[in-house]
Structures are given as C-alpha cells and as structure tokens.
Amino acid sequence: MKDYLRKHPDVRTIRVAAVDLNGQARGKRVPARFADKMVTDGTRFPFSILNLDIWGEDIDDSPLVFEQGDADGVLKPTERGFMPMPWLEAPTALLPIWMFRENGQPYEGDPRHALNAVVQRYRARGLTPVVAMELEFFLIDDSGKTLQVPPSPRSGKRRKAAETLSIRALDAFDTFFTDLYDACEAMDIPADTTTSETGLGQFEVNLMHCDDALRAADDAWLFKMLVKGLARRHGFAASFMAKPYADYSGSGLHTHFSVLDQKGENIFDSGGPKGSAQLRHAVAGCLGAMHDSTLLFAPHFNSYERLVPDKHAPTAISWGYENRTAAIRIPAGNPAARRIEHRVAGGDVNPYLMLAAILGAALTGIEDEMEPPPAVTGNAYAMDLPQIPSSWEAAIEAFEHSDQLYRFLPKELIRNLVQTKRQELHYLAELSPEERVELYLDTV
Known part of the structure; x- marks a missing residue:
C-alpha cells in the first residue's frame, strides 16, 4: 500500500475518506509526506460523522453527539489501498477507510461493515x-x-x-x-x-x-x-x-x-x-x-x-x-x-x-x-x-x-x-x- 506513493512521486496530497449513511465521502486532506502514518496508524474522527444528514449536519437527537460526548472512532484503510483521483487538477491519491471502535471491533453504524457482515x-x-x-x-x-x-x-x-x-x-x-x-x-x-x-x-x-x-x-x-x-x-x-x-x-x-x-x-x-x-x-x-x-x-x-x-x-x-x-x-x-x-x-x-x-x-x-x-x-x-x-x-x-x-x-x-x-x-x-x-x- 505504501509503495503506491513511492511509485507516484508527483502525488502531493491524499484524501482519506469513509462512506456515511447517505453514501457521502467523509474524511480529510493530508499532505503526502504523512501518508505512511495514515496507512500504519489510521486516523480518527467522531462516530457521528458517519451519521450526518444530507446537508452534512449533526442529527439533533442522536446519542452519538452529546450523550456519548461525540467520541472518536478509529478509521483504518480498507483493502482497496491508494488510487488516483483523475477528476482533480493536481495529482492526488484517495485512500478509502472504514471505522472501528477503540477495541478493534467494527463500528456497527458503518455501511461498509454492514455489508461485510x-x-x-x-x-x-x-x-x-x-x-x-x-x-x-x-x-x-x-x-x-x-x-x-x-x-x-x-x-x-x-x-x-x-x-x-x-x-x-x-x-x-x-x-x-x-x-x-x-x-x-x-x-x-x-x-x-x-x-x-x-x-x-x-x-x-x-x-x-x-x-x-x-x-x-x-x-x-x-x-x-x-x-x-x-x-x-x-x-x-x-x-x-x-x-x-x-x-x-x-x-x-x-x-x-x-x-x-x-x-x-x-x-x-x-x-x-x-x-x-x-x-x-x-x-x-x-x-x-x-x-x-x-x-x-x-x-x-x-x-x-x-x-x-x-x-x-x-x-x-x-x-x-x-x-x-x-x-x-x-x-x-x-x-x-x-x-x-x-x-x-x-x-x-x-x-x-x-x-x-x-x-x-x-x-x-x-x-x-x-x-x-x-x-x-x-x-x-x-x-x-x-x-x-x-x-x-x-x-x-x-x-x-x-x-x-x-x-x-x-x-x-x-x-x-x-x-x-x-x-x-x-x-x-x-x-x-x-x-x-x-x-x-x-x-x-
């Protein structure tokens, strides 16, 4: 997975993205020099991010937000690995990710895990x-x-x-x-x-x-x-x-x-x-x-x-x-x-x-x-x-x-x-x- 960026030195930034319940890509932009850390350690963002409405807003009565303190999940790369994003002007790589709990168990609110089950x-x-x-x-x-x-x-x-x-x-x-x-x-x-x-x-x-x-x-x-x-x-x-x-x-x-x-x-x-x-x-x-x-x-x-x-x-x-x-x-x-x-x-x-x-x-x-x-x-x-x-x-x-x-x-x-x-x-x-x-x- 790490070899992709070494073979594509022109890639300056990456996107790490998970799919939310509406099928929207949610994630981060990261300089390519920090990509190895993303592959090895993954990244983190709140469980609630996979449960936003179509506008990208929090769900008002969701227990994921205030009731649970808007806690983080752990996002790890899927087996797909890096791939180009040909629709962008600058050479960029996409790394699909999916969400896990702190103990390593799949997060039940992640659509990809639902299909995998x-x-x-x-x-x-x-x-x-x-x-x-x-x-x-x-x-x-x-x-x-x-x-x-x-x-x-x-x-x-x-x-x-x-x-x-x-x-x-x-x-x-x-x-x-x-x-x-x-x-x-x-x-x-x-x-x-x-x-x-x-x-x-x-x-x-x-x-x-x-x-x-x-x-x-x-x-x-x-x-x-x-x-x-x-x-x-x-x-x-x-x-x-x-x-x-x-x-x-x-x-x-x-x-x-x-x-x-x-x-x-x-x-x-x-x-x-x-x-x-x-x-x-x-x-x-x-x-x-x-x-x-x-x-x-x-x-x-x-x-x-x-x-x-x-x-x-x-x-x-x-x-x-x-x-x-x-x-x-x-x-x-x-x-x-x-x-x-x-x-x-x-x-x-x-x-x-x-x-x-x-x-x-x-x-x-x-x-x-x-x-x-x-x-x-x-x-x-x-x-x-x-x-x-x-x-x-x-x-x-x-x-x-x-x-x-x-x-x-x-x-x-x-x-x-x-x-x-x-x-x-x-x-x-x-x-x-x-x-x-x-x-x-x-x-x-």
Missing part, C-alpha cells in the same frame, strides 16, 4: 455472492435557472429528446466517455458497456460481475464519485439523483447477482430456464423483505418520484422471467449464468446499504427455504399486487418498525438511519421543488 454470513455457509451493477445517471447543464441537457462538445447543439440506445448520443459526448473509461482503468473500476437511456442526457454504464461483493460496492461508490467529479472538469454536471426531470424516467441502479458454492458452481443453475430451488428461495427472501427495506433502495424525497407506474421503475412487489415491469427479473440465457436482477433501487442509493439489503434478504430466503408467489407474466403495473411504499414517510415507518431487517442489519445502523431520515423529512418539507433538486443534484 452479510458477506461473512455467506462465507460461513460456504457460499460466495457474485455481483454486477448497472448505474444510470444524467449529464446536466445546471448553469441556468432550469436544468437542461448540456450542449454537445462536438456540435454545440442540445438534443432535447430521449435517445434510447443512440450511438449519436454517445458520440456527442465521446471526449467525456473516453476520459471516463481511462479514469476507470486507472482506478481499477471494471466499467463495461455504456448505453444512452430514455431520459434527457441519460446514460448507463455497466460494472462487470465480481465475486467480491464488498469490492463491487466499492466500485459503485467510487464510480459515482468519479463520474460527478469528471463531469465538472468537462463543464457540466453528472447526477445520480433518482428523477431530475418530471416528464422522463428516472435513474436506477440495477443489481444482478448469483451465488457460488464451494466448488465454484452457481447454486441458481438448474440446467434449464427456470433456475433451481435455491433461486426461488432467494427470490422469496428478496420479496419478503422488499417492503420494509425500500428506504435503502429509495432513500430520499426525490426517490419516490421515480417509483411511479409505467416509467421503467417497479412499483409492485413481484418477480418474473424476462419481465422488466417486475421488481425482480430472472434474465434468460445460459443456465450456468442464471441470476437474479433486483430492479428497485435508484441511482441515488448508498451502494453498501443497498447490497446489504439485497444479499441479506436473499440469504434469509435460502436459509429458511422460503417459496415465492407465482411469477408474473405481462404488465405488473396493471395487476393487483402488493405494493412498494409510495412515499418517503411510509418507507421510513416501515423500515423503523420492521422485525425482518434485524436479521441482516445492525440495530445501531437501523436506529441511526431512521433518525437521519426523520430529520431530513422534517427540513425537506420547508423546501420548494427547485430547492430540492438543487440539494440532490450534486449530493446523491
């Missing part, structure tokens, strides 16, 4: 989740009073229409995407295919499948940071907010996953198109926890503007084969690659919490040998099915009072997130729609 439960059963993610985002000109598509750097023109799977839309921002792929290569983020999507200036980048779920979440978190930073270098904004334009579909973060046994074989593969009993059990677990864990898939006020019928985001708690109107889709293809696609989450999520909820619920279904309802065929929007919470307030309420989530999420994290979201709910009510968009555009 779920992964360890799989490992204890001799299982390994394999994860891939599809991240949608918008390129936006936010220099005026209203949001609009940026002019193409090539033509200087704005294309004010959805251009689904348009090569022309990709070519219009070729310089940005070329720089993005170069940056992903430098940061070892496995960016694969890019497509243009159904929204104004909307694109999707797929991250390749990975048999380390913690690394997959790291990749998604780092990718979001990179895209937003690099877009600003190109003179426009990139946003993962769920729905910046009322009249167009919003941005999702679709997660594909399978599970390998100790022999490296996919336990979802039955040799045919329907998948195994374990696949059905995992689907049932995901469906059973979906209502109560919606807050992790739709964590913000704006998230619920995306979850509306007929706008390419699921609203019913349902599953189906090759059915994109369902919350859970089982893609066709080679049986050896049989997998589950979880389609509820928006682009505005914390990837660690989202993945902890998906994989934790799936493992619950496998452990309990749960059976799902019949797979839906046709338009799930038009069916009488159990519904995902349709409002932020309802999702917070369901999350707070759930009996299921304690099976795979720490009590302290659940408490901290509920307090965070209740505070945000209170203050967001005072903002105009325009102010909400301005808030979420760069943060989520």
